[in-house]
Amino acid sequence: MKNDIIISGVGGQGIISIAATIGLAAVANSLYLKQSEVHGMSQRGGDVQSHFRLSDKPVASDLIPYGKADLIISVEPMESLRYLPWLSKDGWIVTNSTPMINIPDYPPIEDILSEIRKIKNSVIIDADSIAREIGSARAGNIVILGAASPFIAMSYSSLEDALRSLFGKKGEEILELNLKALKAGREHSIRA
Amino acid sequence: MKNLLLLGDEAIAQAALDAGLSGMYAYPGTPSTEIMEYIQSSKTASDRNVHREWSANEKTAMEAALGMSYCGKRAMVAMKHVGLNVAADPFINSAMTGVNGGLIVVSADDPSMHSSQNEQDSRFYGKFANVPCFEPSDQQEAYEMIFDAFELSEKYKLPVLFRITTRLAHSRASVTTCEQLPEKKLSLPSDPVQFVLLPSIARRKYKSLLESYEKLKYDIRITRYNIFRDGTKRDMGIIACGIAYNYLMENIRDSVKEFPVLKISAYPFPKDLVQDITGRCKSVLVLEEGAPMVEESLRGILDDGIKIYGRLDGTVPRDGELNPSLVARSLGMKTSYGRGIPSLVKNRPPSFCKGCGHSDVFNALIEALKSYSSGSVFSDIGCYTLGALPPYSSINSCVDMGASVTMAVGAADAGLFPSVCVIGDSTFTHSGMTGLLDAVVKRSSVTIIISDNSTTGMTGGQDSHATGRLVSICRGLGVDAGHIRELTPLRKNHEENVRILKKEFEFRGVSVIIAARECIQTATKRKRTESSNR
Numbered sequence: 001m002k003n004d005i006i007i008s009g010v011g012g013q014g015i016i017s018i019a020a021t022i023g024l025a026a027v028a029n030s031l032y033l034k035q036s037e038v039h040g041m042s043q044r045g046g047d048v049q050s051h052f053r054l055s056d057k058p059v060a061s062d063l064i065p066y067g068k069a070d071l072i073i074s075v076e077p078m079e080s081l082r083y084l085p086w087l088s089k090d091g092w093i094v095t096n097s098t099p100m101i102n103i104p105d106y107p108p109i110e111d112i113l114s115e116i117r118k119i120k121n122s123v124i125i126d127a128d129s130i131a132r133e134i135g136s137a138r139a140g141n142i143v144i145l146g147a148a149s150p151f152i153a154m155s156y157s158s159l160e161d162a163l164r165s166l167f168g169k170k171g172e173e174i175l176e177l178n179l180k181a182l183k184a185g186r187e188h189s190i191r192a
Numbered sequence: 193m194k195n196l197l198l199l200g201d202e203a204i205a206q207a208a209l210d211a212g213l214s215g216m217y218a219y220p221g222t223p224s225t226e227i228m229e230y231i232q233s234s235k236t237a238s239d240r241n242v243h244r245e246w247s248a249n250e251k252t253a254m255e256a257a258l259g260m261s262y263c264g265k266r267a268m269v270a271m272k273h274v275g276l277n278v279a280a281d282p283f284i285n286s287a288m289t290g291v292n293g294g295l296i297v298v299s300a301d302d303p304s305m306h307s308s309q310n311e312q313d314s315r316f317y318g319k320f321a322n323v324p325c326f327e328p329s330d331q332q333e334a335y336e337m338i339f340d341a342f343e344l345s346e347k348y349k350l351p352v353l354f355r356i357t358t359r360l361a362h363s364r365a366s367v368t369t370c371e372q373l374p375e376k377k378l379s380l381p382s383d384p385v386q387f388v389l390l391p392s393i394a395r396r397k398y399k400s401l402l403e404s405y406e407k408l409k410y411d412i413r414i415t416r417y418n419i420f421r422d423g424t425k426r427d428m429g430i431i432a433c434g435i436a437y438n439y440l441m442e443n444i445r446d447s448v449k450e451f452p453v454l455k456i457s458a459y460p461f462p463k464d465l466v467q468d469i470t471g472r473c474k475s476v477l478v479l480e481e482g483a484p485m486v487e488e489s490l491r492g493i494l495d496d497g498i499k500i501y502g503r504l505d506g507t508v509p510r511d512g513e514l515n516p517s518l519v520a521r522s523l524g525m526k527t528s529y530g531r532g533i534p535s536l537v538k539n540r541p542p543s544f545c546k547g548c549g550h551s552d553v554f555n556a557l558i559e560a561l562k563s564y565s566s567g568s569v570f571s572d573i574g575c576y577t578l579g580a581l582p583p584y585s586s587i588n589s590c591v592d593m594g595a596s597v598t599m600a601v602g603a604a605d606a607g608l609f610p611s612v613c614v615i616g617d618s619t620f621t622h623s624g625m626t627g628l629l630d631a632v633v634k635r636s637s638v639t640i641i642i643s644d645n646s647t648t649g650m651t652g653g654q655d656s657h658a659t660g661r662l663v664s665i666c667r668g669l670g671v672d673a674g675h676i677r678e679l680t681p682l683r684k685n686h687e688e689n690v691r692i693l694k695k696e697f698e699f700r701g702v703s704v705i706i707a708a709r710e711c712i713q714t715a716t717k718r719k720r721t722e723s724s725n726r
């Protein structure tokens with residue numbers, strides 16, 4: 001089993017919370033993993049990505065080779081397209097639909113979404129609205145993770161457990177919100 | 193024994209703590225910053241009261257670590273690659289004095305310049321100083337090597353260079369730790385002149401340094417990281433250094449038995465190790481991250497020996513970071529590029545945070561300079577360097593920490609008027625203060641704007657030595673009190689700030705403008721911790 005995932009977004013959007021959740025779940029499942037991150041403020045507002053590699057055998061490279069990613073999880077729609085060279089033929093894209101417009105020449109969002117729809121395996125989710133409905137605008141990333149969960153080679157309950165150890169300290173209420181966010185995202189994907 | 197999920201940086205920090213570290217010294221710099229940050233947040237470090245405060249710059253960090261080592265305790269100093277240029281003087285000379293307690297110098301290189309001015313390869317510094325250099329290939333190896341590095345350092349009484357690159361520094365993997373060693377007791381060097389580099393002593397020490405360098409090649413703590421494994425192929429063998437070994441294994445995992453491979457993770461290494469490959473194979477491929485250092489020394493000037501493939505003949509690109517796909521190509525293997533990036537995808541360069549004080553500084557500066565024909569502004573390294581990008585496009589230099597002040601001084605010497613520079617608060621205390629002293633002594637006509645956000649923003653918001661001290665530093669260095677102007681970079685103060693700037697441009701002497709407003713990232717973080725502590 002191997003699962004190569006690219007997580008993408010814009011610096012400051014907190015893609016590391018997604019990576020941290022998958023990472024904890026992987027450790028609990030005794031899988032091998034390597035997870036390459038972008039650190040430092042120097043990328044604030046710029047494009048950022050994390051390469052996440054899961055396997056039942058030791059992982060050699062910290063980076064995913066071109067054309068080998070099974071999944072792109074993106075917190076921002078245009079950013080999901082930046083990593084297409086890494087996506088395998090049968091790979092999935094799961095992306096948020098809300099654009100982060102901090103450049104003057106950001107393309108029309110409809111054009112971006114139709115470009116994403118050209119990929120046969122794609123899920124577009126309005127994570128921000130779903131998160132707001134649940135009651136926490138800040139849980140958008142976990143909604144996206146939930147939407148990606150059917151394509152991650154680990155059980156759903158192990159992701160829930162990871163959230164429990166990540167958010168447990170922050171109190172029951174915050175934990176419940178995040179579990180709900182994960183579930184809402186997953187249901188969206190399964191329905192789609 | 194524990195299993196921890198650690199960044200390469202964190203594995204190094206944890207290993208140093210487990211190996212009985214007494215003092216950690218550093219100045220922030222991507223990708224090395226997390227080493228110190230890990231130690232600062234470690235319970236073990238606080239229980240043992242391991243030294244873990246930031247230094248003013250890499251030179252002071254290196255020297256303080258040497259002082260800790262002088263007392264017989266284990267010390268580590270960490271910096272980004274260009275930091276080693278700043279610390280080069282104490283580093284090279286610490287090889288001459290030698291050490292007492294184990295001393296590790298971590299230098300984090302940044303091939304492909306993800307967040308740096310250049311991609312210099314620190315391994316050259318190891319050779320330059322005649323000290324051992326480790327280059328771990330993964331997080332676990334980094335962890336284990338730290339123990340060997342301390343032992344080697346104490347056995348040969350030499351500082352040890354520990355070279356990592358961005359990819360290892362910032363990649364997380366599971367690391368198995370070992371039992372903790374106690375810290376060393378305070379014990380001074382047995383030779384009272386060990387650290388006195390008077391020429392007569394230095395000449396003697398240099399001879400023994402050169403002798404040690406030869407012996408190192410065969411020390412078990414080095415040789416256990418340089419491993420030759422034969423394969424069935426005879427047309428080509430492979431030498432893979434540091435992290436390049438992982439990219440190689442990614443590609444030949446299913447056919448490892450075929451390729452004769454020499455894995456190099458510690459320097460110096462002896463000739464016979466290389467002959468394991470050259471004696472068997474018709475050619476050799478050299479894979480190394482950074483500069484073609486090993487490749488160049490194999491080829492020599494004449495390059496008339498065995499056929500060598502690598503960065504110098506284009507088999508591997510001459511510059512930039514390696515990756516598994518580039519290595520596949522160098523092996524003649526098929527790569528599987530996915531789809532192209534659709535043309536509608538635009539570049540997204542980093543930008544100022546919304547509400548950042550630096551942007552108000554630049555808005556005022558742009559307007560204040562409008563009436564002058566020369567709009568040249570010297571600047572430095574930090575978040576404020578984003579002032580070089582549109583829509584500001586208002587700075588014309590970013591060279592090395594502190595250079596804005598001294599370049600403005602030199603430009604004033606050449607007759608540039610007004611000669612203006614913008615520097616951050618942490619950059620100023622790192623290397624701007626001495627340049628300001630030059631300006632004061634020479635009575636240069638310069639306007640120095642310190643854009644003070646009370647933090648080291650660019651590297652993630654570490655405490656800045658400058659906070660609360662800028663006015664007294666400038667006065668202490670001799671700047672006229674009437675020309676140390678403090679202002680608050682806010683939109684509502686724009687007119688007044690422009691007026692102050694213009695007035696100081698016209699002053700024929702040194703003026704310092706301190707534009708102070710807290711970084712909005714650190715302010716948010718501070719408020720969050722304050723409210724959760726309440």
Ligand SMILES: Cc1ncc(C[n+]2csc(CCOP(=O)(O)OP(=O)(O)O)c2C)c(N)n1
Pocket residue numbers: 219220221222250272274275278573574575576593615616617618619620645647648649650651656
């Ligand atoms: C010799 C050296 N050390 C460290 C760095 C990494 N570095 C770049 S900018 C910076 C700090 C900038 O802080 P400050 O001057 O306060 O500006 P800010 O980013 O807060 O605006 C650091 C540590 C470097 N480029 N060169």
